Every structure is written in structure tokens, then in C-alpha cells.
Amino acid sequence: MPIDxxxxxPLVIExxxxxxxxxxxxxDIFARKTPQTEEDRAQARAFIDxxxxxxxxxxxxxxxxxxxxxxxxxxxx
Amino acid sequence: xFDWARSDPWQTDVPFTSLDNYVTTMAAHGNSYPVLPVWNxxxxxxxxxxxxxxxxxxNVRSGWDLVYQYDYAATDAQxxxxxxxxxxxxxETFQSPYINTNQMGALGAQISGSDxxxxxxxxxxxxxxxxxxxxxxxxxxxxxxxxxxxFVVNS
Numbered sequence: 001m002p003i004d005x006x007x008x009x010p011l012v013i014e015x016x017x018x019x020x021x022x023x024x025x026x027x028d029i030f031a032r033k034t035p036q037t038e039e040d041r042a043q044a045r046a047f048i049d050x051x052x053x054x055x056x057x058x059x060x061x062x063x064x065x066x067x068x069x070x071x072x073x074x075x076x077x
Numbered sequence: 078x079f080d081w082a083r084s085d086p087w088q089t090d091v092p093f094t095s096l097d098n099y100v101t102t103m104a105a106h107g108n109s110y111p112v113l114p115v116w117n118x119x120x121x122x123x124x125x126x127x128x129x130x131x132x133x134x135x136n137v138r139s140g141w142d143l144v145y146q147y148d149y150a151a152t153d154a155q156x157x158x159x160x161x162x163x164x165x166x167x168x169e170t171f172q173s174p175y176i177n178t179n180q181m182g183a184l185g186a187q188i189s190g191s192d193x194x195x196x197x198x199x200x201x202x203x204x205x206x207x208x209x210x211x212x213x214x215x216x217x218x219x220x221x222x223x224x225x226x227x228f229v230v231n232s
Contacts, residue, residue: 001153002123003195008141009116010200011134012185013103021140023132030144032090040087047079050169057213069160076081 048077081162082129082149089145099133099142103184105229106221112184116141119156120191127151165208168230170216175232180220182229202226 008020055061055069078089096113103112114134122128131145166183188207189200203225210224217230 001195002121002126003191003197005130006118006120006189006191006197007200009187009189011114012187013101013112013114013134013136021138023141023143024135024138026142026144027146030089030091032088034090036085036087044079044086050171051163053171054163054167054169059211060209065160072160076086 045077048073078131078145080129080145080147082127082147082151088147096133098135098137101134101136105184105223105227108180110180110184110229121153121156121195122148125150125152127156165203165225166228167211168217170213173216175216178217178232180229180231182220182227184227184229186226 011020052070052073055066055073058066061069079086080088100111100113102109104110114136116132116134118130119127127149129145129147129149130143132141132143134140135142166186168182186203187200188203189197191197205225208225210222210228212219217232220229220231222228
């Protein structure tokens with residue numbers, strides 16, 4: 001079901017007592033300017049491997065839940 | 078930034094040194110820490126369409142800057158059933174050779190969820206009702222922990 005963007009989170013950092021400004025779209029500044037490199041892909045695989053290891057060590061998931069989760073994640077390597 | 082909804086998951090490409098407008102300070106347990114306030118969300122924007130979004134708080138103009146957004150096809154069942162991933166702040170510790178790293182972690186982690194009618198609830202600090210503290214005891218040692226919304230580790 002379509003819903004609206006969530007409300008802004010309350011700030012927990014120290015800020016002057018003034019209302020927050022509207023959201024500004026800065027995506028162009030932050031957008032990736034270069035194609036994914038082989039190093040990027042290697043880092044992504046390492047990141048995913050870390051998640052798989054985290055699932056293997058999860059103290060609360062059952063073996064069946066771990067197997068299903070790892071199988072799902074391994075499709076993204 | 079890593080977006081699990083994409084086949085090219087590494088997104089955004091800016092050096093940390095360009096984040097001066099976003100890095101600020103926050104006090105915790107008698108220390109002042111440099112922090113990068115982040116607000117990330119996933120929600121349904123249409124029938125079988127979801128949006129991932131990330132914003133950084135610009136402390137110069139006192140407002141949130143949208144830095145990343147990605148819309149993708151997914152059903153409610155895909156988003157809510159089975160393995161949907163983990164989402165809370167974490168320092169992943171899979172090896173022991175870390176030595177003398179700076180203190181790092183997360184402060185003031187909050188969550189808000191919507192009900193079945195799409196009405197968002199209030200933001201609240203992470204608690205045992207929606208998260209758990211994971212302690213692997215590998216590579217890093219705890220500096221402090223405020224369960225479940227703040228922690229700092231070092232080595």
C-alpha cells in the first residue's frame with residue numbers, strides 16, 4: 001500500500017534552537033560518477049561474505065532460517 | 078552506501094573529506110565524538126513499488142539533504158516475509174588483528190515504523206522490543222553500551 005515518506009526523525013545532535021529546513025535534493029552531488037570497477041565488485045562480494053558470516057553466527061536464528069537466509073544472500077554475490 | 082535492492086549495490090561516490098557540512102559532534106559518556114547523522118528509510122510508494130532513501134543532516138543550513146534514492150519493484154510479501162535482512166547499527170567483527178583503532182560506533186539510533194494503514198508511528202530509541210545487542214567478542218572491545226541505541230568500540 002503506498003504511503004507517505006516518514007516524518008523527520010528528532011535530532012539527537014546538539015543544534016541551535018531553530019526549526020529544521022525543508023529537505024534539499026543533493027543526489028546529483030553524491031551520485032556515482034564512474035562505473036562500478038572490479039574492485040567495487042570485489043568489495044561488494046566481501047561485504048556480502050561478511051553478512052553471510054554474521055548470519056552463520058547469529059545466536060537467535062534456527063538452522064533452517066540461516067540456510068534460507070544464506071541461500072538468498074548468495075544469489076547476490 | 079550499499080543498496081541491497083540493486084544488482085550494482087555500491088552507490089554514491091564522494092570522499093569523506095567532502096562531508097564537512099554533515100559531520101558534527103555529539104557528547105556521550107564524557108567524550109565528544111564526530112558523528113554523521115544519517116536517516117535511511119524504505120517504504121511503499123505505489124502498488125508493488127518500494128523506495129530506498131538516504132539523507133544526511135546538513136548542520137550548516139539545519140536541514141536534511143537527500144543524497145540517495147532508488148525505486149524498485151517488490152511486493153509486500155517480498156518486503157516483509159522470509160529473510161529481510163538486518164538493519165540496526167553494527168560493527169562487524171570477523172577477525173582479530175585490529176589494533177589501536179579509533180573509537181567508533183553509533184549514537185542515538187532511532188526507528189519508526191508504519192502500521193497496516195500506512196500511518197507512521199513515533200520515532201523511538203532502539204529497544205529490546207525491536208532489536209537485540211549482538212556481542213561477538215572478536216577484534217574489538219566495548220568502550221560503552223547504552224542498550225540498545227548507542228555503543229562505541231575500539232581495539
